[in-house]
Amino acid sequence: MRTVCFYFQVHQPFRIKPYRFFDIGEDHYYWDDYLNRNVVRKVAQKCYLPMNALLLELIHKYEGKFKVAFSISGTCLDQFEAYAPDVLQSFQQLVATGHVELLNETYSHSLAALKSKEEFSELVKKHQDKIKDLFNGYTPKVFRNTELIYSDQIGAMVADLGYDAILTEGAKHVLGWKSPNYVYSNAINPDLKVLLKNFRLSDDIAFRFSNKTWADFPLTTDKFVAWLNAIPKEEQVVNLFMDYETFGEHQWAETGIFEFMRHLPEAILKGSNFSFSTPSEVAKGAAAVSKIHVSTPISWADEERDLTAWLGNDMQDEAFDRLFELERMVKKIDDVEIKRDWEYLQTSDHFYYMCTKFFSDGSVHEYFSPYDTPYDAFINYMNVLSDFILRVKAKLAETEKVTV
Structure with a gap:
């Protein structure tokens, strides 16, 4: 064939x-x-x-x-x-x-x-x-x-x-x-x-x-x-x-x-x-x-074909880790809007916009991003995530109060 x-x-x-x-x-x-x-x-x-x-x-x-x-x-x-x-x-x-x-x-x-x-x-x-x-x-x-x-x-x-x-x-x-x-x-x-x-x-x-x-x-x-x-x-x-x-x-x-x-x-x-x-x-x-055998994750992005387009700097890692710290709490909550926002906030593009790689791949990252800089992308995302954390904690407290 x-x-x-x-x-x-x-x-x-x-x-x-x-x-x-x-x-x-x-x-x-x-x-x-x-x-x-x-x-x-x-x-x-x-x-x-x-x-x-x-x-x-x-x-x-x-x-x-x-x-x-x-x-x-x-x-x-x-x-x-x-x-x-x-x-x-x-x-x-x-x-x-x-x-x-x-x-x-x-x-x-x-x-x-x-x-x-x-x-x-x-x-x-x-x-x-x-x-x-x-x-x-x-x-x-x-x-x-x-x-x-x-x-x-x-x-x-x-x-x-x-x-x-x-x-x-x-x-x-x-x-x-x-x-x-x-x-x-x-x-x-x-x-x-x-x-x-x-x-x-x-x-x-x-x-x-x-x-x-x-x-x-x-x-x-x-x-x-x-x-x-x-x-x-x-x-x-x-x-x-x-x-x-x-x-x-x-x-x-x-x-x-x-x-x-x-x-x-x-x-x-x-x-x-x-x-x-x-x-x-x-x-x-x-x-x-x-x-x-692929012991370390690969991807189709950039020259390195690794994860650094999304998880390659402190901003990306901070945003990603903070988001997934919420997983257990979100799974205890039965709320359509929180579930929707939790899923949409996981989309890889948000972390891609925070990439600070330059040289051969920098122009590609800039082309896809709606932000002026990766730092703007990080600040905007973390502002949203801060509000989302407040909503999750408030909803969880409400859920646990009703359960008790």
Whole structure:
């Protein structure tokens, strides 16, 4: 089996509104509805709607020979329901073709796998339920953790939840001389297949496509197929994993990114011996060549492919630790708004905005952040968290008083 596996991440966080120190104890609503709606509608027009229409066209044109997979975060699905029902409907149409696979992740795009097995499992179950509710009973078989974060222990947790496979980064420092173009298995539970992103070919599309200083600019379908054909024949699977916003948002329509994707399936199907498969098809159809050992968590972010985009400095660690100190208290409280805010505050983006990395990856972090500086992001988040702590303690005291 020589196959290409396209996977797209679809995610939008609930961004926090400007929240001052003087709002603590006075204002208990944290979310910037105006900004969130505007971002979703903008990306819908530039990416989601035109790209979904193109994929639907390609799936019909090639009668199911072209396939893709998505993981759509729960926070994104919530915003589709609130601000972009037309986008949600277009994803539902894609899934209804039977040639688009949906993956599970944590509902709130959380980093819970690094802190709490219980919270991680609850968020995964909530995402399962949301997918089942919105997509006609669909039940995913493959898991994609937030930011492709993976370790042996995280893989074992995912295996315990009943998944067939997990996606992660083909990090050089983990693979060494090995290739990402094979199926591997979890080091603790070998029943879980591990699919690794081919970061070079993925990033050629996601990051370098419009870079005129890139030695291989412009990227054409013929050139891309030639690279696929140059892969040793014993290497069976090329996993192309990327943010869905690559199409139209990060790489504007004017770059030719949509036309590239329009012609890529035909170029691959006619010009190579590669087919297209979904992650579950890859996991089912290819045997694992060996276990992959990942003792320290990896991700798909930055040059290091580690956790430092989210948990790399004192601000990030302080915010993350303070948030999860509340877990036991929150679980004792039966309150819809507190539960919602607890989950939305876990979204990885909030910690990403606090990143102080510079040099090669600094501009990428600035591009995604609504804040002027990482310090502004930290202060705003901690102001909100301070109010949330007061609410949790007050609600818990009220709950315990009623119980007594």
